[in-house]
Amino acid sequence: MVILVLVKPVPDPEKYNEIQIDPQTKRILRQDAAAVLDPASKCALEEALRIKSEVEAASGDARCEVIALSMAPQTNRDKILECLAMGADAGYLLSDPAFGGADTYATSYVLAEGAKAILAAEELDAFDLIIAGNESADGATSHVPVQVAEWLGLPHLARVCELQIQREGAEGQEGAGGTPVIAATKKTEEMLLTFRCEEPALVAVTRDINKPRHISAMGIVKARKKPLTIWTNDDLKLDEAKIGAAGSPTKAGELMTPDLSRGGRDLTEEDGSAADAAKAILALLRKEGLGA
Template identity: 30%
Template sequence: MKIVCLIKFIPDVEDFKYDHERNVLIREKMNQILNPEDAVAVAFALNVKKYYPSTTIELVSMGPQSIIPKLEELLRLDLDQATLITDLAFVGSDTYATSRIIAHYLNKHKVDLILTGTHTLDGDTSHVPAQIAQWLGLPHLSNVNSIHMNSIDLGRLELSVDHDQEIMSFAVSTPAVLSLQKEAPYKLPYVRFEDLNKDVSERLKMLSLKDFDLKREDVGFEGSKTKVIKTFAQTLKKQTKIEVTTDEAGIQTVYDYLKDKGFLK
């Protein structure tokens, strides 16, 4: 079985940099972390390989070359290959252009299962997995909560999907695109001590625009259907905590608070 994990490295909000003229994130020199839900997808793929040792796992990511050390860290978890799609021409690609680029790569390879996260912390549109599935003509399910391991090699996966306030069961034929959620019970292992400095460079390849059957106007800002107007790191205000006692003064405080908020007339 061949599994491809689509992963994205996202900006660390503590090191947030933004190009206000072009309305894009500056990713080249920014500290980036693996998107949490993509980590869940990789963890599940490793579980599959544990039960079915003949499974091969490829990571596919689109981003700057500065994420190469991050990819190498993941390769040391006994993953088979990583492909980095990187080119300055891709800067500014929206979900439409991004999914088109990745789908062009995947369309040239025989893949049994494509895994990724449902959401990313830096965008949260959840468009890309579904768009890739559409480009490839494959079934897609998002918010996948669990996949039954005993159905993996049957060509028909049984899985559970978190649908608002209920869990629904589905069966889907492979190949398919599945987007996992962070609540799924799959956790990335740590790299073994003896593999911390292992050379995995031969398992990493890089692709640029010249490796795709795409034109310059198909990617980046020109190839995008949407435009980002503004991006910012959200800051949360610390709420003031009010403690009251169960006496007349405390009751009056609660009453005044509820009335002030409009809960009481």
């Protein structure tokens, strides 16, 4: 079994005050921004690693390889190293100035092409499963996972909060030797919905699906020996009209800082006594539709 995990570096929340935005393009200057691995990406990787350990524990011969893939500036090589230290078997970073400035459409295109290139490089027919974080802590569009699935022609399910690989026997009975089936549960406002789908498929997981493991010193040492590949567009040879800013139909409009100030009114000065102020507050609340 081979699981591809899409991961994304995002600006470090503890250093948001250091983020620079290009006034012309209105994009974050990611090259200079202190980054961390997106929390949802970590959940996606944790889910893949959990499945890997279950698959390998179920049968001594079974192997499950977890591959991490990201598109980001090369300064984020360490985020792929982090994935390897967490337990991924291999990591790929797609990094080229030509990929910069991409919206979700162009990003998903590059990731999908990267995924195909990994299949070719690893001599695989297909990934059995692709897992991604449902939405990143920065853009939070939720677009990329499903777009990648569409580019690859795979079934997909977003907002997954529970994921199982089940084995179905010939008569639809669950059994160790049967066809693997992805059982993914998503949470709606009304209920939990479980979908079942044969491999391969893409699922986008929410952050409540698991608690990602800590990276250990031993994991970091093991990561030294794991393959970490960086591909530029010289390797992928993608049409420059389809990637980066040129391949992005989304154009940023105006940037503005919302006014969150909360101006107060001193009703005692306006109306005299505290009792009058209380009446005035009541009247204001009623005006807003609150209170009887």
